Amino acid sequence: MTLYNQVHEKNFVAIDSIIFGFDQGKLKLLLIKRKMPPMEGHWSLMGGFVGSGESIDDAAYRILEELTGLKSVFLEQLYTYGDLKRDSADRVISVAYYALININNYDQAQGLNHGARWFALDDIPPLVFDHNAMVMKALRRLRRKTIVQPIGFELLPEKFTLTKIQQLYEAIHQQPIDKRNFRKKLLSMGVITRLDEKDKESSKRGAFYYKFDKKKYDTLVEEGNSFEFK
Amino acid sequence: MTLYNQVHEKNFVAIDSIIFGFDQGKLKLLLIKRKMPPMEGHWSLMGGFVGSGESIDDAAYRILEELTGLKSVFLEQLYTYGDLKRDSADRVISVAYYALININNYDQAQGLNHGARWFALDDIPPLVFDHNAMVMKALRRLRRKTIVQPIGFELLPEKFTLTKIQQLYEAIHQQPIDKRNFRKKLLSMGVITRLDEKDKESSKRGAFYYKFDKKKYDTLVEEGNSFEFK
DNA sequence: TATTATAAGTGTTATTTTTACACTCAAAAT
DNA sequence: ATTTTGAGTGTAAAAATAACACTTATAATA
Numbered sequence: 041m042t043l044y045n046q047v048h049e050k051n052f053v054a055i056d057s058i059i060f061g062f063d064q065g066k067l068k069l070l071l072i073k074r075k076m077p078p079m080e081g082h083w084s085l086m087g088g089f090v091g092s093g094e095s096i097d098d099a100a101y102r103i104l105e106e107l108t109g110l111k112s113v114f115l116e117q118l119y120t121y122g123d124l125k126r127d128s129a130d131r132v133i134s135v136a137y138y139a140l141i142n143i144n145n146y147d148q149a150q151g152l153n154h155g156a157r158w159f160a161l162d163d164i165p166p167l168v169f170d171h172n173a174m175v176m177k178a179l180r181r182l183r184r185k186t187i188v189q190p191i192g193f194e195l196l197p198e199k200f201t202l203t204k205i206q207q208l209y210e211a212i213h214q215q216p217i218d219k220r221n222f223r224k225k226l227l228s229m230g231v232i233t234r235l236d237e238k239d240k241e242s243s244k245r246g247a248f249y250y251k252f253d254k255k256k257y258d259t260l261v262e263e264g265n266s267f268e269f270k
Numbered sequence: 271m272t273l274y275n276q277v278h279e280k281n282f283v284a285i286d287s288i289i290f291g292f293d294q295g296k297l298k299l300l301l302i303k304r305k306m307p308p309m310e311g312h313w314s315l316m317g318g319f320v321g322s323g324e325s326i327d328d329a330a331y332r333i334l335e336e337l338t339g340l341k342s343v344f345l346e347q348l349y350t351y352g353d354l355k356r357d358s359a360d361r362v363i364s365v366a367y368y369a370l371i372n373i374n375n376y377d378q379a380q381g382l383n384h385g386a387r388w389f390a391l392d393d394i395p396p397l398v399f400d401h402n403a404m405v406m407k408a409l410r411r412l413r414r415k416t417i418v419q420p421i422g423f424e425l426l427p428e429k430f431t432l433t434k435i436q437q438l439y440e441a442i443h444q445q446p447i448d449k450r451n452f453r454k455k456l457l458s459m460g461v462i463t464r465l466d467e468k469d470k471e472s473s474k475r476g477a478f479y480y481k482f483d484k485k486k487y488d489t490l491v492e493e494g495n496s497f498e499f500k
Numbered sequence: 501t502a503t504t505a506t507a508a509g510t511g512t513t514a515t516t517t518t519t520a521c522a523c524t525c526a527a528a529a530t
Numbered sequence: 531a532t533t534t535t536g537a538g539t540g541t542a543a544a545a546a547t548a549a550c551a552c553t554t555a556t557a558a559t560a
Binding site for chain 3: 531532533534535536537538539540541542543544545546547548549550551552553554555556557558559560
Binding site for chain 4: 201202203219220223224242243244245246247248
């Protein structure tokens with residue numbers, strides 16, 4: 041018995057995860073088929089309850105790992121949903137997180153346990169509760185954030201071509217970008233480095249691989265400059 | 271007994287409010303003296319627990335009104351703090367909200383009940399738990415948001431002079447702004463209207479009052495344009 | 501009533517950033 | 531040898547931003 045127990049009520053607190061991936065030029069979302077009532081069998085975000093002995097960040101990482109097998113990936117709190125009737129079974133407050141993962145690293149076996157499937161963004165089915173609203177909010181956040189911070193790279197393999205990253209930005213912002221302007225600006229920021237290796241998959245000529253240079257980015261930030269990319 | 275009760279644990283969920291005001295050219299914060307253990311007598315954000323029968327937004331409005339007497343003011347969810355040990359008495363998950371109020375409308379009598387006082391931003395005392403971190407986060411959010419949305423007006427009286435709003439922006443962003451450029455840009459957005467009335471308080475000559483024109487702003491947004499102010 | 505003091509108000513130019521736009525190159529496949 | 535395909539590259543116009551200083555209206559004062 042502690043100080044607050046006499047006086048105040050407790051609530052269920054859950055986590056829901058919006059998991060973004062990028063594949064075949066499309067931004068995608070990892071959804072699961074809900075295995076328990078209410079709404080059993082419906083498409084849903086991955087989620088789970090926050091235990092009384094874990095922080096909400098820890099809970100979010102635990103739940104993400106359970107579905108994807110991934111531990112150290114980009115995961116950021118999005119928003120907390122606290123309407124009374126949002127979960128049809130009981131009063132549950134849900135803290136939504138969004139994750140950006142490199143789709144190649146995703147552990148399919150684990151996903152299948154939950155009936156998980158990747159959906160292209162323009163193909164998201166109706167989801168349980170307020171999950172569609174969560175997705176929309178996450179998407180808006182992703183759009184804004186990729187302008188101001190170099191988090192897009194989280195969705196790509198370590199080595200990527202300029203064409204790939206342009207396609208990623210086009211998918212996120214859903215609009216075509218001028219190739220020359222894009223490259224000029226991205227390279228001028230000096231946070232990606234060209235490797236000596238070429239990708240020969242997608243063209244005969246081959247395209248240079250680049251990688252994100254975290255050190256240079258950190259220096260840039262320390263100097264008070266900012267990544268700004270629109 | 272409902273579906274989730276057998277299996278999952280509940281947690282205390284609280285609200286904490288970062289309440290901004292603007293007075294005498296300074297951005298200010300409304301803080302209270304904590305009236306109960308733990309940390310009784312220390313400076314703190316206004317807060318309270320979320321009941322099992324109210325939404326978190328409702329709880330935030332209720333708590334804000336209790337301190338300020340104000341109902342329909344700008345109030346937005348900031349971030350949810352969920353570390354295990356953040357409250358020294360028990361495990362409490364706290365959803366932080368920030369409010370922007372016109373300091374003249376604030377009900378002082380009600381504030382005094384809670385031992386409330388306004389603090390200039392560069393004069394914030396050490397606060398209980400993680401409240402100083404909440405304040406910093408709210409400030410960063412306010413800075414970003416005032417660039418992208420016309421929420422600064424929430425901190426001003428309905429009628430304000432161009433000098434006042436410039437002082438507000440200077441206080442928020444903590445840097446001087448060129449007077450001519452500021453006016454040119456703000457007026458060119460066409461979301462404030464000049465009144466026929468002058469403020470004679472702060473100068474002999476008098477300065478025209480302006481008011482924010484929500485209708486024009488809404489039209490601007492509908493047309494796909496955006497308020498962008500740096 | 502003339503002078504002074506104070507904040508309000510106002511335009512132009514240089515610099516920087518953003519946008520628009522089309523051809524050559526390298527290499528594999530035929 | 532020719533064709534096909536995506537990779538790679540520069541310049542000029544337009545727009546946005548930044549820098550900068552004097553005049554005006556009025557109340558207070560001499």
